[in-house]
Amino acid sequence: MPVFDQGYRRFEGTLRPRHALGALVWTAVRPRLRWWLWLLAAILSFYPGLVYAAITFITLAVGPDAFGGRNRLPEASGAFVAFSDNGDPSQLVAELLAPTTAGIVARLWRISEQCALAGFVLPAVACAGVIATDRATGAHQIYFARPVTRMRYLLSRIAAVTVFCSVATVLPPLLVWLETAALHDDPWFAAQTWSAPFAIALSGAVYAYFVSGVVLALSSTLRRPLVVGLATIFSYLFLQVVSAMIVHGLEDKRWRALDPQYALGGITAPLYGVALPDWLQTPWPWLVGLVVPTLLLAYVWSRLRAVEVAT
Amino acid sequence: MTSTAPVVRVTALEKRFGAVRALRGLDAAFPRGAVGLLGPNGAGKSTLLKVLLGLLEPDRGDAEVLGLRVAADPMAVRRAVGYMPEVDAYVSGLTGAASVRLAGILCGLPGRAAQQRAHEILYYVGLGEARYRRVEEYSTGMRQRLRFAQALVHDPELIFLDEPTNGLDPDGRDEMLALVDDLARHHGKSIVLCSHLLHDVEAVCEHVVVLREGTVALSGSVDDVRKLERGTFHVRVSGDEARFRAAAEAAGMHFAAQDGETLVVRVPDGAGAREIFRAAHAAGCVVRRLATVEQSLEGVFLRAVEGAAEARA
Missing domain, CATH: 3.40.50.300 (P-loop containing nucleotide triphosphate hydrolases)
Structure with a gap:
């Protein structure tokens, strides 16, 4: 001995009541920033964005003849016409060849809407353990025995999920908007579409809210992060399959709202000024996209109460 | 404050x-x-x-x-x-x-x-x-x-x-x-x-x-709590132990615990080993072993725990 050869020194400053939300978010995000995650993010999130970016670049920089006419659009773009009844890519081609401001903004919505799966998979992989690991390692005792409220803790976990979800749902359309603004003939394009970044951010928040509900509910219930991640992705695909089966079985497209991609796309479309088809103009997208995650987060809240007391 | x-x-x-x-x-x-x-x-x-x-x-x-x-x-x-x-x-x-x-x-x-x-x-x-x-x-x-x-x-x-x-x-x-x-x-x-x-x-x-x-x-x-341990003895007697217990309790002693044949006896304040011998004599028993319990927190703690057990019983 002594082990304390440096001695103990008093802290001479003053403690200040702080929210420390940033520190809580950072401790949730920092350990999850791994190189392979970025690779996954790039593959999942930027694939549609990159295709759009390339098409935008070619169309705006090279000219309308780049594709040799509207019928020779690269096949990949056909996948992006989600709400088109017959999946006809000609609508997109028309927008690209004769871009209107509204058309370009609508394209940004399509990008974010097409990234819904990536916006699910990335947080599912990265944030599966955001509560489960804290439970396993007893980290809740570090938080709740200090001036950290349940609300602050929950917000920090939602923020962590939002960070990873936004990489998939906000970054690609935002980058395409920036690219378009940089390459567009009209120098006032950015001013004309000033609301686009806000629409992107808001729609990103809607996606993040939904994903947070699912990921955090599973993470606060299941023990192993791997199981949480798989269950999250499965729940998304399950809803898609169930939705498709009901739509085909009942021949009623309104059931598409059960599919998170359609539900969230339906909620966010008005932000970009995109008109919804009749069959999606129901309360169902709101129920699936906002009410369900609210209920799930209420469940997380009650789970955290139990954890707090058990600290 | x-x-x-x-x-x-x-x-x-x-x-x-x-x-x-x-x-x-x-x-x-x-x-x-x-x-x-x-x-x-x-x-x-x-x-x-x-x-x-x-x-x-x-x-x-x-x-x-x-x-x-x-x-x-x-x-x-x-x-x-x-x-x-x-x-x-x-x-x-x-x-x-x-x-x-x-x-x-x-x-x-x-x-x-x-x-x-x-x-x-x-x-x-x-x-x-x-x-x-x-x-x-x-x-x-x-x-x-x-x-x-x-x-x-x-x-x-x-x-x-x-x-x-x-x-x-x-x-x-x-x-x-x-x-x-x-x-x-x-x-x-x-x-x-x-x-x-x-x-x-x-x-x-x-x-x-x-x-x-x-x-x-x-x-x-x-220190004060340790003092509570004063007047506690480890006692082993030969003869009718039940009679010894009865005689000791009649003299105001308490039995805190038992470790095999050894009894842990606490005598009232002001009393000592002499009272234990008297109780043994009155019961027709012979004291085979008598030792004072070392003053430690352990005894006090054990008494508190036993008190809980007795209260439950």
Whole structure:
């Protein structure tokens, strides 16, 4: 001995009541920033964005003849016409060849809407353990025995999920908007579409809210992060399959709202000024996209109460 | 708050979990310095700590920590005290330094100060060389020290230590107790040491509070409590033991425990071994062995525990 050869020194400053939300978010995000995650993010999130970016670049920089006419659009773009009844890519081609401001903004919505799966998979992989690991390692005792409220803790976990979800749902359309603004003939394009970044951010928040509900509910219930991640992705695909089966079985497209991609796309479309088809103009997208995650987060809240007391 | 005021004061504290009454009108005052909180499982120690940290709301009664009413501002209480949990607790993926820094920031330390304090405290608890290693790589003893460092980083006036020597080897245990002792004796920290290891409490604490079934069974300075052990004997008799017991109890003696054939007998104040011989003689027994019990906390604690068992019976 002594082990304390440096001695103990008093802290001479003053403690200040702080929210420390940033520190809580950072401790949730920092350990999850791994190189392979970025690779996954790039593959999942930027694939549609990159295709759009390339098409935008070619169309705006090279000219309308780049594709040799509207019928020779690269096949990949056909996948992006989600709400088109017959999946006809000609609508997109028309927008690209004769871009209107509204058309370009609508394209940004399509990008974010097409990234819904990536916006699910990335947080599912990265944030599966955001509560489960804290439970396993007893980290809740570090938080709740200090001036950290349940609300602050929950917000920090939602923020962590939002960070990873936004990489998939906000970054690609935002980058395409920036690219378009940089390459567009009209120098006032950015001013004309000033609301686009806000629409992107808001729609990103809607996606993040939904994903947070699912990921955090599973993470606060299941023990192993791997199981949480798989269950999250499965729940998304399950809803898609169930939705498709009901739509085909009942021949009623309104059931598409059960599919998170359609539900969230339906909620966010008005932000970009995109008109919804009749069959999606129901309360169902709101129920699936906002009410369900609210209920799930209420469940997380009650789970955290139990954890707090058990600290 | 004056320097003589208790650091913790609870008044008529009640807490129920369904039909179970974890705290039964608990009244206690923890003076400054190192206080040992003792009690068998289910005595209410953990419930009391949770109430003091504002994690549990009492059904009735009031709790004050460092002059702050817990019910009024639990966050202020948590900011003012340090808490070392009993079980393993760490944030996955962080280094030792980052973990302690985080604890400091959560308690209100500015970022740079938290960073500096984290390094200082890690050296203090003997983890200076390991501070950049990830916590997952730490041994049990190192994690124990890390939790201690996290409780200390914001320089709290009062520190709750829940079984701080659990899982430590003898050297590690001595070092941990030396740190606790150093803080209490040389740096003016008040410490509530929650432990079932009486040796630990005897080694570092000046006061002790023994809980039993949600009430205070015993409270006072360690020296005073040890004195309660005076007049306790290990006795072995030959003959009719039941008659000896009856005679002894008629003379005001109590039987605290029995270890095989050895009885633990406590004689009334002012009495001594002579009364034991008299009782044996009256019962027609012969005293084969008589030894005074060494004055330790253990006997007192055991009596408190047995008192609970008897009350249950």
